Amino acid sequence: MKKLSARRRHPLAAVVVLLLALAATGGLYAAFAPAGTAKADETAQSLAIEEGKKLYSVGCASCHGTGGQGTSDGPSLVGVGSAAVDFQVGTGRMPAQQPGAQVPRKKVIYSQAEIDQLAAYVASLGAGPIKPTEGQYSPDGADIAKGGELFRTNCAQCHNFTGEGGALTYGKYAPSLEGVDPKHLYEAMQTGPQNMPSFPDTTMPEKEKKDIIAYVQAVNSDKANNPGGLSLGGLGPVSEGLFGWIFGLGALIAVAIWVAAHTAKAKKS
Secondary structure (H helix, E strand, O other): OHHHHHHHOOOOHHHHHHHHHHHHHHHHHHHHOOHHHHHHHHHHHHHHHHHHHHHHHHHOHHHHOOOOOOEOOEOOOOOOHHHHHHHHHHOOOOOOOOOOOOOOOOOOOOOHHHHHHHHHHHHHHOOOOOOOOHHHHOOOOOOHHHHHHHHHHHOHHHHOOOOOOEEOOOOOEEOOOOOOOHHHHHHHHHHOOOOOOOOOOOOOOHHHHHHHHHHHHHHHHOHHHOOOOOOHHHOOHHHHHHHHHHHHHHHHHHHHHHHHHHHHHHHHO
């Protein structure tokens, strides 16, 4: 007993106990840590990239190159990120039907699972904007009034005050935002598709993007009950001025003709 007690008081006893405790902790962590889950996620990501590469080879490589490096028919996809793929393919703009000044939105030909696989492959070519989560683009709790201010400052020049869209130069145009999925609105601001400038988080924080999305949804949610009366398509002063010119001036001309005709009759009588 005295020998055992002496060993317990040995100067290295505390070090030995500490090493044993660390070894036990490491063993328990290795046994119970979610290493299997992480490995499964890594495997699933690798499979998604592999399947995405197959889809890419069939539907995208002819324009964007076998390795996404781009060709004379399509830009490079290195560094565009998964958000750009989800937007372009998820809105039917890609694969493009034909070359032109601007690729229009059309029917989506890929399932969301296939779009995710394509996005995973393109994202593997180089770092870029990541596809947002629902919490990032959901307008719940957003400030609609602030979103309106931001929209009028940054977006109305092209998309009009209510997101109706408008013409640009050389056959290009800003598309209507009516009925666009909030996720795609967020991704468009992230990536700046076609003629649109990009608004990364360093330029426009996530909260401001949410506010803009909330405003766009609010102004497009119930156009049939416009509190301002006849909206004339919501196109602003151009359509309003045309309406006033044709109908307002036309009514004045009609009244002038009617007065002149009745004045002439009065004089004859």
